[in-house]
Amino acid sequence: MSKGARSREQRQQRIVDHVLAQGSASAAELTELVGVSVMTVHRDLDELARRGLVRKFHGGVSAQPSTVFEGSSEYRMGAQRPLKEAIAGAAVQLVEPGGSILLDDSTTALAVAESLGDLGPLTVATNYLPAIEILKKSPEIHLICLGGNYSTTHDSFLGLPCIEAVGALSVDMAFVSTSAMNPTMTFHQEHELVQVKRAMLAAAERSFLLMDSSKMPRKALHQMAPLADYDQLVVDDGVDEEFLAAARDVLPVTVAPTGA
Known part of the structure; x- marks a missing residue:
């Protein structure tokens, strides 16, 4: 250089x-x-x-982030960190040893990855490079790396190769997050990420939506999936009670205490 x-x-x-x-x-x-x-x-x-x-x-x-711009992986890692850790703590309580899990390229799912090493044996598949770096160190994790077109912005693998790799799997659970939601719909700014996340929902017997309170109620450019398409929503205790009541009309909701 x-x-x-x-x-x-x-x-x-x-x-x-x-x-x-x-x-x-x-x-x-x-x-x-x-x-x-x-x-x-x-x-x-x-x-x-x-x-x-x-x-x-x-x-x-x-x-x-805005309705059309998500923000880089580096920015997202530092944003709302205590809320994401609380949500991840509640999410890992749902994991059973011997199961198979999909993790998307959200930093909330990354917080889940950080807690999985003690819960093995598990099979975990992800397209998020920071999660791969964490999970590869655990002897109790059978790690499946979902390749594709590498995105510097998201530090993950996307595109048709990734979607096809996800489609070849059938897992017990998927933990996903997205940029925005209201009581009936989830949203994301980028169509390419929407496609991968939808493939993950389709590949899982049960899907868990992990959302911190800063993401609701909000919208982004693309509709990702109706709230009813998920099996459970996990949020932090900063979510408005009226919003929680509306979401509970659609699916079960777990509220993770933050200690704030």
Whole structure:
């Protein structure tokens, strides 16, 4: 790598780190941060937006999700972490040794993966590279890596090869999450992820939707699946009681205490 390319990579990583930490930043703020021209910063932001690491808006960028932008895997890992850990703690209580599990590329399912090593023997299939890195270390886990087209933004494998790999399985349980929901429907910003998640629901005897309270009630661009298509919803205790009552009219709901 040339010196100029290395300098650009380091500068862009510094921009990403700053936006992830702050949630959003103006172009002027980033220009001062990295010490280059406004035009250079805008070129950097165009490239980072193309890679799906940030979302551009007039005058700056954001790492936060919108109805059409999910946010990078790195951003999602840091968002609502205590809520996701509480939900994962409730979800793993549903797992029985000897079973087979599908995990999607959500960071809530990643929190589930972090707790599965002590519950084996289990067969676990996932398309999420961070989950693979965790699960490969457990001798009690028979790990199935679902390959496909690698997405840098999501740090996971997607596309038709992944969908076909999921379709070849028949598992006991699928743990999935998505970007948004209301009391009757789940949503996601990206059609490619919707297709993989739908394939996982179809491949599982029972499916569990893991959703933290920041995702409801919200909508995103694509409808993923009706709430009635899942067997159980697991949420944290920050969910509004009226919303919970409406969801319980559709399916069983487990509320995970956060201790907050």
